Amino acid sequence: MAINTRSQIDAMSFRPASRIASIGVSKILQIGARANAMKREGFPVIILGAGEPDFDTPDNVKEAAKAAIDRGETKYTALDGTPELKKAIAAKFQRENGVDYTLDEITVATGAKQILFNAFMASIDPGDEVIIPTPYWTSYSDIVEICGGVPVLIPCDAEVGFRLRADQLEKAITPRTRWVLLNSPSNPSGAAYSEADYRPLIEVLLHHRHVWLMVDDMYEHIVYDGFKFVTPVAIEPRLKERTLTINGVSKAYAMTGWRIGYAGGPKALIKAMAVIQSQATSCPCSVSQAASVEALNGPQDFLKGRQASFKHRRDLVVSTLNAIPGITCRAPEGAFYTFAGCGGVIGKTTPKGKRIEADSDFTDYLLEDAHVAVVPGSAFGLSPYFRISYATSETELAEALRRISEACSKLQ
Numbered sequence: 001m002a003i004n005t006r007s008q009i010d011a012m013s014f015r016p017a018s019r020i021a022s023i024g025v026s027k028i029l030q031i032g033a034r035a036n037a038m039k040r041e042g043f044p045v046i047i048l049g050a051g052e053p054d055f056d057t058p059d060n061v062k063e064a065a066k067a068a069i070d071r072g073e074t075k076y077t078a079l080d081g082t083p084e085l086k087k088a089i090a091a092k093f094q095r096e097n098g099v100d101y102t103l104d105e106i107t108v109a110t111g112a113k114q115i116l117f118n119a120f121m122a123s124i125d126p127g128d129e130v131i132i133p134t135p136y137w138t139s140y141s142d143i144v145e146i147c148g149g150v151p152v153l154i155p156c157d158a159e160v161g162f163r164l165r166a167d168q169l170e171k172a173i174t175p176r177t178r179w180v181l182l183n184s185p186s187n188p189s190g191a192a193y194s195e196a197d198y199r200p201l202i203e204v205l206l207h208h209r210h211v212w213l214m215v216d217d218m219y220e221h222i223v224y225d226g227f228k229f230v231t232p233v234a235i236e237p238r239l240k241e242r243t244l245t246i247n248g249v250s251k252a253y254a255m256t257g258w259r260i261g262y263a264g265g266p267k268a269l270i271k272a273m274a275v276i277q278s279q280a281t282s283c284p285c286s287v288s289q290a291a292s293v294e295a296l297n298g299p300q301d302f303l304k305g306r307q308a309s310f311k312h313r314r315d316l317v318v319s320t321l322n323a324i325p326g327i328t329c330r331a332p333e334g335a336f337y338t339f340a341g342c343g344g345v346i347g348k349t350t351p352k353g354k355r356i357e358a359d360s361d362f363t364d365y366l367l368e369d370a371h372v373a374v375v376p377g378s379a380f381g382l383s384p385y386f387r388i389s390y391a392t393s394e395t396e397l398a399e400a401l402r403r404i405s406e407a408c409s410k411l412q
């Protein structure tokens with residue numbers, strides 16, 4: 001059949017919805033795709049961009065998944081988590097955080113990313129504001145925007161330890177503020193909030209009862225130098241009625257592909273999030289939920305060994321970067337990222353005669369000249385910095401750092 005009317009032609013060309021107009025494909029994914037394309041062309045590219053541990057999922061967790069399949073646990077489950085998993089999560093919150101959540105205050109989703117999505121979808125009206133300190137994990141602002149909200153970005157640079165201060169929070173709160181979103185330890189900075197860091201922020205929140213707190217504790221188990229992880233509700237129980245405490249199995253148990261995240265929060269919010277989930281996925285994967293029960297209830301001692309290995313790599317990255325003229329790197333308290341300042345190379349010229357104007361020029365140069373893929377600070381809302389993920393083998397890491405040093409020494 002011939003297509004000859006305007007409406008038929010229009011119907012064929014895709015027009016994206018306005019809600020995604022300002023949201024591009026994640027810069028991290030773009031850099032990964034470029035680095036992989038170069039690898040396919042034969043360049044020896046080392047990618048320090050991945051946000052996932054290079055360790056394997058523990059064997060006991062894999063066995064639990066296999067046993068669940070053999071028991072026939074391959075059907076839809078309860079909408080926002082099996083009772084077994086919710087019980088394991090409640091026990092985890094009790095044991096590790098000293099916080100009591102009942103089963104109807106707990107929700108499980110397809111990754112912590114979906115927890116964030118469900119929470120914002122369930123709570124944000126057009127124009128509602130969400131305070132997000134930068135540098136931030138890029139999905140935060142994108143999800144807020146998809147949900148019609150307004151991300152209010154507050155720069156928190158290396159001088160303040162990449163942490164939001166109480167006066168900044170106080171100034172950013174308006175009658176439209178719905179949430180403040182904190183991530184400790186942080187992706188991308190690795191900075192974490194101690195109890196003393198949290199207290200002044202909590203004081204501010206106690207004075208603004210309309211503001212809810214969302215905390216992303218995803219990297220809780222990856223902390224160094226005896227840092228004492230704490231979650232805000234454990235510090236101030238009065239915040240519990242308006243806090244969503246997010247966590248997951250992806251990073252601690254090297255289970256990124258299993259897609260299980262969870263949260264504890266007030267019943268009404270948890271119920272509203274379930275409404276969104278019921279129309280999005282019906283439930284998280286049954287087999288992954290069984291595996292996560294084992295991850296949370298099973299032996300935890302291997303976490304220490306992994307932490308020690310990450311710490312070793314962190315020390316290597318921090319000391320090597322700090323020895324490079326023009327680069328400064330704060331030692332992060334946790335996670336497996338460093339967010340190094342590259343202000344000292346801005347204005348310099350590469351051997352090919354290109355002037356480095358921004359952190360993305362620097363990371364482009366590292367990819368092209370040194371064949372090392374890292375992510376510019378601009379992708380996380382704060383410049384001039386670059387993020388290194390050190391969740392990679394020590395041999396590869398050492399070689400990547402050697403190449404970065406060499407590339408920097410060639411700048412004029």
Ligand code: PMP
Nearest residue numbers: 051111112113187218248250261
């Ligand atoms: N929060 C932070 C800070 C993250 O870095 C990530 C993963 N990159 C997530 C949440 C999401 O984790 P997942 O969806 O795998 O549970």
